[in-house]
Amino acid sequence: MSFTSLRQRAGGGGGRGSLLGSGREVGKPQRRSFLLIVGALGLIFALLLLYVGFNAANSIPGKSYFYLNGEFEEADNIAETYQIRKGAELVGQVSSFRVEDGKSIVELQLNGDQRGEILSDTTLRVRPRSPIGVRFIELTPGTEGEPLEEGAIIRAAQTESTVPLDEALSALDRKARDGFGVFLKEAGKGFAGRGQDLNATLAQGPQTLDDLESVAGAVNERNGAFSRFIRSTEGAAAAAEPVREQIATGFDPEARALRPFSDAGDALQETLVEAPPTLASVRNDLAASDPLVRETRLLAQAAEPTLEQAEPALRNTADLLEDSRPPLRDLDSTLRLAERAVTPTLGLLDTVDPVLPNIDEALKDALPIVDELAPRGCDYTRFFENWQSMLGFSDGDSNFIRFELIPTEESTGAGGESGAENGGEARTPTFSNAYPEPCEAGSGTEPTR
Numbered sequence: 001m002s003f004t005s006l007r008q009r010a011g012g013g014g015g016r017g018s019l020l021g022s023g024r025e026v027g028k029p030q031r032r033s034f035l036l037i038v039g040a041l042g043l044i045f046a047l048l049l050l051y052v053g054f055n056a057a058n059s060i061p062g063k064s065y066f067y068l069n070g071e072f073e074e075a076d077n078i079a080e081t082y083q084i085r086k087g088a089e090l091v092g093q094v095s096s097f098r099v100e101d102g103k104s105i106v107e108l109q110l111n112g113d114q115r116g117e118i119l120s121d122t123t124l125r126v127r128p129r130s131p132i133g134v135r136f137i138e139l140t141p142g143t144e145g146e147p148l149e150e151g152a153i154i155r156a157a158q159t160e161s162t163v164p165l166d167e168a169l170s171a172l173d174r175k176a177r178d179g180f181g182v183f184l185k186e187a188g189k190g191f192a193g194r195g196q197d198l199n200a201t202l203a204q205g206p207q208t209l210d211d212l213e214s215v216a217g218a219v220n221e222r223n224g225a226f227s228r229f230i231r232s233t234e235g236a237a238a239a240a241e242p243v244r245e246q247i248a249t250g251f252d253p254e255a256r257a258l259r260p261f262s263d264a265g266d267a268l269q270e271t272l273v274e275a276p277p278t279l280a281s282v283r284n285d286l287a288a289s290d291p292l293v294r295e296t297r298l299l300a301q302a303a304e305p306t307l308e309q310a311e312p313a314l315r316n317t318a319d320l321l322e323d324s325r326p327p328l329r330d331l332d333s334t335l336r337l338a339e340r341a342v343t344p345t346l347g348l349l350d351t352v353d354p355v356l357p358n359i360d361e362a363l364k365d366a367l368p369i370v371d372e373l374a375p376r377g378c379d380y381t382r383f384f385e386n387w388q389s390m391l392g393f394s395d396g397d398s399n400f401i402r403f404e405l406i407p408t409e410e411s412t413g414a415g416g417e418s419g420a421e422n423g424g425e426a427r428t429p430t431f432s433n434a435y436p437e438p439c440e441a442g443s444g445t446e447p448t449r
Contacts, residue, residue, distance in 0.1 A: 064112030067095070069153040070124045070137070074161050075104035078126060083136040084108055091139065103156060108137070120145030124154055126161040190244070197255075200262070378439035 072078075075097065084092040092110035099105070110118070121142030129136050148154075172180060191198055219225050240247060261268060 065092075066110045066112055066115040066118075067151055068108045068110065068118065068148060069151065070106045070108055070159055071153055071156045072104040072106060072124075072126065072159045072161055073156050075106055075126060077135050077161075078104070078106055078137070079135075082134075083129075084110065084139055085136055086139045086141060094137065105153070106137070108139075115150075116147045117141065118148050119143070120148055120152075122148070122154060122158065124159040126159075128162065375438040 078094055078097060080094055080096060082094040083090055084094065091114055092108055094106055095109035096107045097104060118139075119142035121144055123140045123142070125138045125140070126135050127138050128134070219229060
């Protein structure tokens with residue numbers, strides 16, 4: 001394919017052709033209308049960028065905002081675009097401000113995501129961002145109020161402003177400002193490395209300042225009291241200068257002692273909250289214990305004579321203990337001798353222990369016999385008395401045993417009705433019961449010969 005045919009295809013034919021079908025020959029300038037349109041579009045885009053850049057400090061197109069108003073007793077140091085922060089988070093800026101009824105009304109331009117998050121008990125506070133006069137508004141969200149609507153106002157009762165540092169310093173003369181500068185320089189040396197402790201102190205600062213305000217008011221009521229206080233403070237500081245390091249380290253034990261109370265601050269607060277009702281309950285319980293206290297007092301009065309006699313009794317007891325030392329010493333020797341017998345005794349008990357079950361069984365078997373013989377003590381007595389009587393017969397040269405044969409019904413057939421029928425004499429047997437009850441034999445309850 002030749003170069004001429006390729007150029008004709010690209011240009012759509014013709015001797016000189018066109019550039020990519022645009023209808024404009026190569027080397028021919030653009031049309032005037034096209035250049036005007038491009039210039040107009042560029043100018044509009046530049047104006048749009050200028051407008052966005054000019055208003056970027058107030059609002060960004062396409063971004064939603066939520067507007068509220070804050071009422072301040074004094075907000076003369078607040079300007080437009082000053083930041084609004086919620087904690088460490090930037091949530092908006094000041095869009096405008098005006099004065100109504102002697103109070104400053106500041107319009108708050110908040111990010112759209114804050115809509116519905118700001119409650120009616122929210123508080124506002126003007127705080128310094130730097131010592132040179134830049135301020136910001138600190139927004140502290142509420143916890144118990146109702147969500148605020150667009151354009152709602154947060155009243156002055158929920159807002160406050162801090163005194164700017166430059167205004168506070170303007171109340172001091174040149175000498176006082178120079179002294180304050182020296183103070184800040186030396187304080188920087190003292191606070192070096194104590195950032196955590198300083199933060200904890202600053203957290204307690206508002207309450208301390210409130211208390212200090214009441215003290216300062218009492219001091220200012222007396223003419224010249226404050227100047228004398230400053231002079232005395234200067235003297236105290238000069239006296240403490242040589243030992244400032246020792247003073248700084250001297251509070252370390254107290255700080256360690258108080259740290260558990262700081263760490264358990266929530267629990268301590270709960271305890272203090274519960275203390276009043278608890279003390280009221282204790283007071284009621286103490287009233288109920290009054291009868292016991294009265295009875296205790298009466299008991300103490302009744303025991304007083306006894307306690308008066310307790311002193312000589314305790315003295316006699318002390319004398320007794322003093323006299324008992326020799327017997328106790330002898331008892332110690334006895335216990336030592338007894339200690340020697342412990343081991344043999346334990347050996348004997350170990351030897352006897354296996355036999356004890358057999359002895360126990362033998363005693364259990366003997367219990368029925370003992371139960372039967374125990375009530376017959378009088379029978380044993382008569383038995384031995386009869387033996388004594390029987391052995392008591394003697395001819396003077398020797399002893400002999402006397403036996404007396406006593407016939408019974410079974411051996412002679414005598415006695416009762418059968419003897420009378422045979423013409424014999426009716427006889428009463430000596431014993432009618434071969435197994436009498438205990439102490440019955442020979443007691444007169446059985447017939448005898």
